Amino acid sequence: MTFTENFEGYELIPANIRSQVLKARIAMYREWGVDIMDEETWQKREDLLESLEFIKGNLTTWIFGLGLEDGGLDFHSQFETIRRPVFIKRKGSKNVEILDSLCIPTYTCDKEFRGKGLGIKMLQAARSKMQELCSVSILHSDVGSGFYSRYGWDSYPLISTKISVASNQFEKSNDTLFFNKELARIISLVDSKMLRTDMSRAETNDSTVISVVPEFGHYEWRNVRDNFEGQNCLNVKEFSENYGVLYCGDQTEAILRSKFSESLLDGVAPECPSFIMWTHRFKENSLLSLRARINHIDHIVPLINAALQEAKSCSLSKIEFWNFQTEFLGFLEEKFNVESIVMKKSLPCLALFDKNPDEKIEWLLNEQVSFV
Ligand SMILES: CC(C)(COP(=O)(O)OP(=O)(O)OC[C@H]1O[C@@H](n2cnc3c(N)ncnc32)[C@H](O)[C@@H]1OP(=O)(O)O)[C@@H](O)C(=O)NCCC(=O)NCCS
Missing domain, CATH: 3.40.630 (Aminopeptidase)
Incomplete structure (x- = not known):
């Protein structure tokens, strides 16, 4: 991959070809699976999970990289989102609405490309994309509260x-x-x-x-x-x-x-x-x-x-x-x-994209049920 410092020509897209999904999965395997299983077992596990109602139709693999002339993408950073419903009662309202949120179970850059600004650039792109798609996003941060808070995910104690x-x-x-x-x-x-x-x-x-x-x-x-x-x-x-x-x-x-x-x-x-x-x-x-x-x-x-x-x-x-x-x-x-x-680790973080500056957010059920 040609790494360009200014990220010109970089795009964030949902992986729409199976080979892109499998490549992203390998990156995740290297981060979270390698200590416990081999790559083939990891792919089998992911296939099994994909068939469950929680994941089926709700999981998107996002890839971030340089757009290529043939329509492909040269990527070394990726994350996933799982769509799941949330209850929300806005300040001053009496109604509890049910909305879709996008939860982020995995977020990673390939090892060789870390520390060059790629992770934060992808986050910026993720924030813009998610803001178009939903109003709430949840994740659990293993990299403290400072990384995700730059683009609106506030952390809560655990x-x-x-x-x-x-x-x-x-x-x-x-x-x-x-x-x-x-x-x-x-x-x-x-x-x-x-x-x-x-x-x-x-x-x-x-x-x-x-x-x-x-x-x-x-x-x-x-x-x-x-x-x-x-x-x-x-x-x-x-x-x-x-x-x-x-x-x-x-x-x-x-x-x-x-x-x-x-x-x-x-x-x-x-x-x-x-x-x-x-x-x-x-x-x-x-x-x-x-x-x-x-x-x-x-x-x-x-x-x-x-x-x-x-x-x-x-x-x-x-x-x-x-x-x-x-x-x-x-x-x-x-x-x-x-x-x-x-x-x-696993610090709960939540973004309400259209939050008003003085809007305080209380997050209920901030236990494992919110963890993906
Ligand atoms: C977290 C990760 C995606 C960051 O990507 P990256 O390209 O290295 O990050 P950047 O170069 O854009 O760094 C942006 C900022 O985040 C900070 N940061 C990066 N990794 C960090 C970490 N592990 N802990 C705390 N801060 C971190 C950097 O110090 C930098 O801060 P600065 O701008 O003040 O110098 C990458 O390190 C990674 O894939 N890690 C392993 C997987 C992981 O832990 N993912 C997060 C799970 S919640």
Whole structure:
């Protein structure tokens, strides 16, 4: 590639030829896959993920490089976007709208081309392009807050809380129920509806409130990806069917199911139980919470006990939460031996492209469910 310092003739386009997509994937493999799998396995993994509802029709690979006379592109920098819905309630409005956002799971320049301004130039181009296509973009930065903030992605704090199996006493209580994939889909619909209802009822006159819609497709994508790694790279032999655990109190599964059906009817105020939705993150030896809804402080201990039991039975050494509901973090630390750290990597960043200068943004569900 001829590298031109002023980037004259550079374009940002969606990769529209399969060979461009595969080339971009290799660049991503070199960055994030090489430690755990070979290139062929990585391509297989990406093919598998492409077939899931979360990705199908929602993933775009963007390539940035020098336009060629034959219509091709000489590129060494690339990123991906995944389209996913967000709830947004603008400052001063009473309505919760649902909008498409573009989330960025990967962003990279080939090693030989780093430190020459290419990454920031692509970001500038990405910002202009995305502004035309959507109003919200989310990413998790591994390069601190300064890089992405230059073009409008503001960073938010991230606290990781880990609870180890070995240093806690636990037993499963009858007040909790493990649920599988099929029930996870229903719970996520009720959870989303309740989140939207709560957002529309909340008094939020001084800020705009945004949340990704916590969809089943996201949970499935994370679980399929981790199970693929477990099976193909980490020699895991047995897999749990459990997608999570919910707090049921004295209600049977049949009663819960009929309440869920009712909750999803038009005009009915939804009732979603407290729950933890997770993925078995074998690579990190962790049961990773993707979403934790805690409706009442009394539900925390039974849910965490059940999650610790799940981790133990899957030979995982800990459970991990990102930004556990702030009002309950102190209680969690009181009841369990936990390790909470302020993260420097995976910093959540959000851009609202038509933000007014004084518009404050509150980002709800700033946990793993927002991570792609
Ligand atoms: C991050 C990345 C895309 C930047 O591309 P690049 O072409 O090297 O960046 P640029 O030359 O345009 O640098 C622009 C600025 O970002 C800063 N920057 C670059 N990489 C950085 C990093 N890893 N951490 C913090 N700041 C970084 C540079 O210092 C520079 O700042 P300056 O203008 O004040 O000197 C590239 O380093 C990369 O591919 N890294 C590996 C993959 C990765 O971590 N991607 C981000 C995942 S969230």
